[in-house]
Amino acid sequence: MSSIRLFILSSFVELGPMHGHRLRLEAEARLVHLWTDITVGAVYGAMKRLATEKLLRASGRERDGNRPTRQLYEITEAGRSALAALRRDGLTEVWFKYDPFDLALTRMDAALLVEFPALLATRRERLQTMLADSQRINAAARDHVGLAKQWALRHTEVRLQAEIDYLTGLLASAPAILADERHPRPRTPRRPTGPDSPSATT
DSSP: OOHHHHHHHHHHHHHOSBOHHHHHHHHHHTTHHHHSSOOGGGHHHHHHHHHHTTSEEEEEEEOOTTSOOEEEEEEOHHHHHHHHHHHHHHHHSOOOOOOHHHHHHTSOOHHHHHHHHHHHHHHHHHHHHHHHHHHHHHHHHHTTSOHHHHHHHHHHHHHHHHHHHHHHHHHHTHHHHHHHHHSOOOOOOOOOOSTTSTTOOO
């Protein structure tokens, strides 16, 4: 699932023919970098790739005052078909990535254990700042967008709050984790489970 392709193709359906600079301004105005995985600076290059794939096509040129002439593009029928699939995939695919934090949590050494609570607190503070920024921006936008976009904005807040709640619980467990890591439990050897293991029956 490609968020940037979905954004670009749907923008052409919504706004009609336009040039790359107009598309970038739309991405900035909609603050897509704050609530999607889209980088505003990547929009123009992605638009060019869609044109190469025949999902967009040149549709004329435009000149505004003394500015350079810009190439206009429009969506093709193939682009509309691709957009329909992207819209459905975006609603049905589960986008989940494992966080490297979890692996780091299980691979601490003695030196890092000393810093562990402070590192957790710093991580939580960063997330709280991100949440506050998101809430501030979203509060200003909610009165100007429809219900679907309001729920999209809320999704980021819910996910950030869940991570903050998780870290709060982890911080409360930090003393027990430190004790456990300093006095690890003996490992229990795993028993073979294959057909050639001693416990296998015929």
